[in-house]
Amino acid sequence: MNAALYFFNPRSIAIIGATADPKKFGNAVTKNILENKVLQCEIYLITQNSEDIQGKKCYRFLSEVPGEVDLVIILVPARIVEIVINQCIKKKVKGIIIITAGFGEIDDIGKRVEQEIVRKCKENGIRVMGPNCVGIQNLEMGLNASFIQTAPGGSIGMISQSGSIGCACFYEMQEWNLGCSKFASIGNNVDFSYFELLEYLKEDEHTRLISIYMESIKNPKEFLKVLRLLTPVKPVISLKGGKNAIGMQTASSHTGSLASDNRILKAALHQVGTIPCDTIGEFITAMKTFSYLPLPKGEKIGILTNSGGTAVLFCDHLERFNLQLASFSAEFIDKITPHVIPLVKKVNPLDMIAGAGEKEYFEITRAMLEDPTIDIIVVGLVIPPFLEMDPGEHFKGAVKAWNQTGREKPLLILNLFGEHFSGIKQISKEEKITFFTNPLDVALSIKFLIERMKFLNHLNEIEP
Amino acid sequence: MNAALYFFNPRSIAIIGATADPKKFGNAVTKNILENKVLQCEIYLITQNSEDIQGKKCYRFLSEVPGEVDLVIILVPARIVEIVINQCIKKKVKGIIIITAGFGEIDDIGKRVEQEIVRKCKENGIRVMGPNCVGIQNLEMGLNASFIQTAPGGSIGMISQSGSIGCACFYEMQEWNLGCSKFASIGNNVDFSYFELLEYLKEDEHTRLISIYMESIKNPKEFLKVLRLLTPVKPVISLKGGKNAIGMQTASSHTGSLASDNRILKAALHQVGTIPCDTIGEFITAMKTFSYLPLPKGEKIGILTNSGGTAVLFCDHLERFNLQLASFSAEFIDKITPHVIPLVKKVNPLDMIAGAGEKEYFEITRAMLEDPTIDIIVVGLVIPPFLEMDPGEHFKGAVKAWNQTGREKPLLILNLFGEHFSGIKQISKEEKITFFTNPLDVALSIKFLIERMKFLNHLNEIEP
Secondary structure: OOOHHHHHOOOEEEEEOOOOOOOOHHHHHHHHHHHOOOOOOEEEEEOOOOOEEOOEEEEOOHHHOOOOOOEEEEOOOHHHHHHHHHHHHHHOOOEEEEOOOOOOOOOHHHHHHHHHHHHHHHHOOOEEEOOOOOEEEEOOOOEEEEOOOOOOEEEEEEEEOOHHHHHHHHHHHHHOOOOEEEEEEOOOOOOOOHHHHHHHHHHOOOOOEEEEEEOOOOOHHHHHHHHHHHOOOOOEEEEEOOOOHHHHHHHHHHHOOOOOOHHHHHHHHHHOOOEEEOOHHHHHHHHHHHHHOOOOOOOEEEEEEOOHHHHHHHHOOHHHHOOEEOOOOHHHHHHHHHHOOOOOOOOOOEEOOOOOOHHHHHHHHHHHHHOOOOOEEEEEEOOOOOOOOOOOHHHHHHHHHHHHOOOOOOEEEEEOOOOOOHHHHHHHHHOOOOOEOOHHHHHHHHHHHHHHHHHHHHHHHHOO | OOOHHHHHOOOEEEEEOOOOOOOOHHHHHHHHHHHOOOOOOEEEEEOOOOOEEOOEEEEOOHHHOOOOOOEEEEOOOHHHHHHHHHHHHHHOOOEEEEOOOOOOOOOHHHHHHHHHHHHHHHHOOOEEEOOOOOEEEEOOOOEEEEOOOOOOEEEEEEEEOOHHHHHHHHHHHHHOOOOEEEEEEOOOOOOOOHHHHHHHHHHOOOOOEEEEEEOOOOOHHHHHHHHHHHOOOOOEEEEEOOOOHHHHHHHHHHHOOOOOOHHHHHHHHHHOOOEEEOOHHHHHHHHHHHHHOOOOOOOEEEEEEOOHHHHHHHHOOHHHHOOEEOOOOHHHHHHHHHHOOOOOOOOOOEEOOOOOOHHHHHHHHHHHHHOOOOOEEEEEEOOOOOOOOOOOHHHHHHHHHHHHOOOOOOEEEEEOOOOOOHHHHHHHHHOOOOOEOOHHHHHHHHHHHHHHHHHHHHHHHHOO
């Protein structure tokens, strides 16, 4: 059985270091677990300082807990962790999350202590996550066994070696209608780690794509082997922190990670079909891409816009990513002619000029979606502050066309710096869609889509 | 006299093609001009369809206008523009903005027509801006002679060949406390253009930095000569649209621009001291940089953070931009030791761990600002969702230290994905500061600062 089940789907949890003091991390975890009323799970709070917390009875020691315990979350100071581990072994728990920091990320003594903990736990069939992590979350179960906010719900299985990167990504994901099915922060990554997590997420029906922020990989060969089996099934997005000498030195202080050559790693990750990102901005762009967009059938891009400059800036990135524009067919031009003013040049990118509104966006987007020579549609847009236009009308027109055609082709909305209009966020929430605000992100997103299309096509060729 | 005065500081303006119909561009310009009550300027509305607009008397022809006219704004259809131009010549106006599209960006006939207009106007001492542009703005004067929204006020003199890029940038600038002193959209760029605009902005006391979005440069040699004189005085940021074959073809449909080799242009722009940007994201980052940050005296960076991952990701960009971290001195370590918990490793980047709050941010930021071996300070930050922390407290702590030390060193706040907290926007507005949300942007911003420092140092060496 995959040990991840004890972490993501525990039948019972004990929090050692639970506290009512809102200024302590033990309180943050306790609150996060108790607050979710959906959670079906026995909860035991262990502390010597309170009789009860939020009306929930506390136990002084783990040994006093009446039932079995699947998962223990440890929040006591580092110097007491080893004592607590012994209690866990006695209690025959299945999994332990050590949130406490102050181990391998600090010095060699810390490294030895965490290794000793792992050794002891392994002997007793117990798996260890952390130390120096923020915990885990299972959104479907209503479980937030971490001290950070509950992730927005969605289809991303996220593994983050850094808790704060996870936390920051949640802020950003919230804004872009992205969300997690599962979240695991693995911290110093001493035992329970990528392999089991990835195998679990591969089978998890709520997870449609996987994103990984990593600073260290203990066994790259094994890691790549697991990924190779996973990428044909689900897109896997990765971001490596600690890419060069200074970055890696910093990562070593952060999660006790050791160096590995990033260029080789990136090439290897790419080869096994993952989507390695160079920056956290790209990481978010990749999550947007695979959360909402279907894969294209070909590589030809059609662009419509009300802003010539937006199309110019987008096209400036085509070469870098080896992207191709479609040439409009005579049939296509006939089809769109009634919907654009005579001033409009009927070439790709199609600049419909500033006066184009919902109707034009709907008609031209639909024409592109229906055109067999166009595989990918970019809807460029600067929200017009004139002619009494509704800021959301262009967006609505394009999405309506996308919905009518069954969302079969990737439709990328490039709403240049238009994210600050509250109505726009509302539409994208209601329509379950995301959008981009920067030409570079759109070009990169298309690159991701095409690479994944080619990767899967290639697999089908070699294993038909 | 620089012709820009007639455009930016006209004593009288005639709008030809003014209209009360809110669905027409002529109305957008009319409204924008009439709405600003600060504007001290004679306004004449010319139309054959209304007696008055918003209570303002209309004239049927320019010839009926009683006084002199400095600036004419033309919004009539393209086929009538030449007739109107003749009326302008008769009236002996000084400058004309042709907002109307449908000239050189359409075809060769359009190119010939716009050339003929320029020739005729030149003969009569009249300067022409546009055609196919959105107009101009002078924020100090309360003049918005364009059909887009009034830019947020500030210290950037902005020239944009594309009106919609200007419009989109205004949306983004608003969010980041950036603003314009002057704005000019030059469209097809047939006559009145960069040279006079740049010379005007160079002398303009309200303009502290200059940003240019360009698709075509008619006379690159002259352009570079003007820039060479300008960059020692004010930072000049540029973004070139139409960088490669496809992008340039698109730019040609957009503003009728012709190709030029972008790599050579970029190198030349760099050589004369401008800050050429590769993407519109970089363009905004450069505007943030020079709107708020002082130049450093040296290159050594000090980083503090509550999120190790944020520091790791920032450091991953050091190599690419050739940036250097400071080494903490023994004195510095003594100074900060009382302010951090024992778990904290006293190395740069200084990861104060998740519990650090306003006090720690204030103390450590101040220590870095006061340390003679640290030239540039990066305040890394993931807003903690735990321990009842105030989302703005870290920000406040850092800014307080910056204010106390007279804002003499550049302080870059890297608030990873924290822009969605309304309180944060409020603080940055009140404190007249901006921040960054992405490690890459911070690294790039520091690169911009160091390059400008070196450029000015070099000038001082050769011309002491």
